[in-house]
Amino acid sequence: MAGHTGTAMLPLHGGRCPPWLFDRMKRLGAVIVEAMVEEWGPDEVLRRLADPFWFQSLGSVLGYDWHSSGVTTVVCGALKEGLQGRMGELGLFVCGGKGATSRRTPDEIAAHVERHGLLLDPATLVRASRMAAKVDSAVIQDGHQIYHHAFFFTPSGRWCVVQQGMNERTRWARRYHWLSEAVRSFVEEPHAAILGMRQASIPLNMAARESDAARKASxxxxxxxxxxxxRELDRIGRTRELRLPAGHAIERTPQLERALSALYRAEPADYEALVGAAGVGPRTVRALAMVAEIVYGARPSYRDPVRYAFAHGGKDGIPFPVDRELYDRTVAVWKRAVARARLGRRETLEALRRLGEMDRLAPFEAGARRAGPSAGTERGTVG
Structure with missing residues (x-):
């Protein structure tokens, strides 16, 4: 359930971090981590890194642009380089990075485990790293392609992921934070605290609870x-009354056919095994989801997981200034519901629970109407 602790959206800034600043970021970042390990231990560092607001604050403390997408790659790079030679002593290991460096994550995990004699199975950590990347690039298709993946872990076997995707059309990035402590499933509701701007385009969210039937059908x-x-793809291509959101066409390509053939041979036992199979990417996930809707009537979710910033607004006015009256009313309603529940009168709390379930089942379009005509088109940052 709650393995995915939050997201942030950041604008793309050009240029590079000047060497004089990066050198200082490495030194200060290492000192901060050392102090935290001394005070609370390395597992607490993972918890902090998995908090998108704390991570953004760390970037500010280190002197980087507070609202640039580059804060993700530069802060992770500074921590990785600043901790070189001391990771074993501190019990905090940093792997991966940007672009081609991210693809070396499995080898780096295995090297740390062997070099430091850790009583860990590197395959378990490699699987966690790979599944986190796959979920945010294929299971949730929100228009942001993952290009940065940093994997942090400790000798206890706990881990966190800080990864970032870029939307090439809008030139905005989303940062995804993962924490192992609360992960129950990689493929069903891995989000716990989702923050950021909702986008206008409708995503495919196969990690939503309401996509359960579509996952099973897949x-x-x-x-x-x-x-x-x-035969089925040709039939769907001839269907004139196909009611799907724009841009969800299923294209037959050699890569898709190879992936489908490989899945047929592999006989995956569940959806997590399906997603984790070699060669399965966004196109395969989408094809399975769309055909599942046609064949079995199992409609996947099109709810953008980045939506909770629209509850009360933000203090910096993004996506709108905090509505203090609404905020106070929300607090009062929940306090009254909890107080009554403690006295055995659970009707208010049950009503709020049912409202929450109705909201989860509501289609994306209804959510967009509630948020107002500009929902999904505004630009802004969180942090």
Whole structure:
């Protein structure tokens, strides 16, 4: 359930971090981590790094642009370089990075485990790193392609991920923070505290609770051979009354057919195994989801997971100034509901629970109307 602790959206800034600043960021970042390990231990550092607001504050303390997408790559790079030679002593290991460096994460994890004699199975950590990246790039298709992936872990086997995706069309980035302590499933509601701007385009969210039927149907579809897929995709292509959001066409490509054939041979037992299979990416996930809707009537979720900033607003006016009257009213309603529940009168709390379930089941379009005509089109930052 609550493994995904939050997101932040950041504008793309050009240029590079000047060497004089980066050198100081490495030194100060290392000192801060050392002080935290001394005070609370390395697992607490993971918890802080997994908090998007704390991470943004760290970037500010280190002197980097407070609202640039570059804060993600530069802060992670400064910590990785600043802690070189001391990771074993501190019990905090940093792997991965930007671009090609992110693809070396599995090798770096294995090297740390072997070099420091850690009583950990590197395959377990590598799987966590890989699944976190796959969920944010394929299971949740929100228009942001992952290009930075940093993996932090401790000798206890706990880990966190700080990764970032870029939307090439809007030139805005989303940063995704993961924390292992609360992860129950990689493929169902891994989000705990989602913050940021909702976008205008409708995402495919196969990690939503309401996508459960679509996930199960996708696993069933993985048992179909390539001949069946060719017939079905051709049939869908001829369907004139297909009611799907714009941009969700299923294109037959050699890569897609190879992935579907591989899934047929692999016979995945569940959706997590399906997503984790080699060759399964956004196109395969989308094809399975769309065909599951047509064949089984199992509609996937199109709810953008980045939506909670619209509850009361933000202190910096993004996406709108804090509505203090609404905020106070929300607090009063919940305090009264909890007080009554303690006295055995749970009707108010149950009503709020049902309202929450109705909101989760509501389509994206209804949420956009509630948020106002500009929802999803404004630009801003969190932090």
């Amino acid at each position: 696993v069933q579809l993985a048992g179909k051979d390539l001949a069946w897929w060719r």
